[in-house]
Amino acid sequence: MKKHIYIYSPSSAVRDKAAFKRGVKRLQGLGHEVEVDEAALAKYQRFAGDDETRLAAVHRAAASGADVALISRGGYGLTRILPAINYKAVAKAVHNGTKFVGVSDFTAFQMALLAKTGAVTWAGPAVGEDFGSKTGPDDIMEACFDDMISGQGEGTGWTLPKPAAQFAINSIVGGAQSAPARSTFNINNAVLWGGNLAVLASLIGTPYLPAIKGGILFVEDVGEHPYRVERILTHLLHAGVLAQQKAIVFGQFSNYKLVPGYDRGFSLSSVVARLQSQVKARVLTGLPFGHVATKVLLPVGAKTTLAVEGRNAFLLWGHQH
């Protein structure tokens, strides 16, 4: 299904132009009409153009009438321009059918838009890292992208880590209550939201974090030691955000290093187990989303059902047009 895809750069400057070009070609090869924003390859310091340039790029994407507005890459830069974004214009574009897609730093944009307007955007790929991957785009990512653009996708599913592993995790935490039994449960009609954990937490206490009650919060991060992940989760906990959620779903936490002989059992697993002992929300892991090739697309801000049957987890959002 041929779609109009608008590519722009709201965050860091494109460093790997070859990957960017491969990504554009791949999208064209899939039959899409690809429109590249005039400032997509702009550079100012470490940014894809100065703040005014990137702000204008966001607004051009909103005015493009494209089916999909896709970021070239993440990095850093959106928090700088949050106060100046015309959220009504972006929400209007969403209402008229433009799906905004991105990851990482893009979380700041998604959270702010959701907070200001309730408009739904998509957590998903970027042009360079994903469509432009040297080894070729990931099949699952592309299938999910196709689901999104066709409007036919109604959800996604994944396999939860083994119960045995989960049990081992819980046993690490002395005195902590056990995690709620997995077995089978549904959480219906909850707002799915989240994204990059560090970026999301950097919005706590600002007008750019949506106040979601009874939600399903998903998080991912890259290059953060589990103690930093825990510090951020503790921030969300102490700010009262986690107590409001019905589920917390961990995506992929990649590219960090434990310190052997020092961490001594402190790990992402123990962080997750500790969190489960602190919240009533269901805590799940293994969601294929994050700074990894195999990533599903997720409608941020959409009413969603989380269904778990044994080791099978599903996020179901119905048609999102």
Add this chain to the structure above:
Amino acid sequence: MKKHIYIYSPSSAVRDKAAFKRGVKRLQGLGHEVEVDEAALAKYQRFAGDDETRLAAVHRAAASGADVALISRGGYGLTRILPAINYKAVAKAVHNGTKFVGVSDFTAFQMALLAKTGAVTWAGPAVGEDFGSKTGPDDIMEACFDDMISGQGEGTGWTLPKPAAQFAINSIVGGAQSAPARSTFNINNAVLWGGNLAVLASLIGTPYLPAIKGGILFVEDVGEHPYRVERILTHLLHAGVLAQQKAIVFGQFSNYKLVPGYDRGFSLSSVVARLQSQVKARVLTGLPFGHVATKVLLPVGAKTTLAVEGRNAFLLWGHQH
């Protein structure tokens, strides 16, 4: 002047026991009575004992009747136990003359105590890194420590970076307004507060960040690229914290690496200059405090005067008993 110094470990496990022992000996050598908490060298995962152990250590320090309660080291761990600390007991100890001193992760404790009780603590050294330094404790740090314990110190001073450098910094930021002229000014009777930037920001929107109006906020950090420093400052900005301050004083930001050919002029200096363009507060740099050997001691929560005369800056807090 012989003092009773109580050493305890509220955060990470002591890794460098030799440094710890050197620090204890150094303090004894200065004539002090040093009492080491029973759990000072405890280990649980990466922590100096599990949460209950460290919590009990904090409360033993508060009950010790010591003149100074000094942390063995920073690291990570205090945010985990913030909800369980008996702040009234700590404030009572402060009232009765115990000076709590620390750095880095200790910022969480200092902020929470200030928020809950208004009690003054001290940003300063730790046993291992500072008194136990392999090359010997820093002279200025020791002189400031002596000022604090004698109650004779009434302030501290430092030399601001060259105006020429400051001008160059400002010129990087296109369109930004110039920083307020340095020359000579006083900010009187303002609450001095702050510490580690990342730790402080991880308290935004929680009950553990004090709501300081008209304050002098000082910040430092280690191992954070300037883009992360900026993201945290932007968090404080968007949360409305910076607009409430009369001055923002940068301590030392150490042990990070720029990315040549990518950052292209984005640097800590440009971050500072951008910040100055966004706030009315005076923004100063060069405060000798942070993850560095030469650190002054600062009374967190105390009414303070910031006096600037040309390139000379002074923080004056009078006697703090």
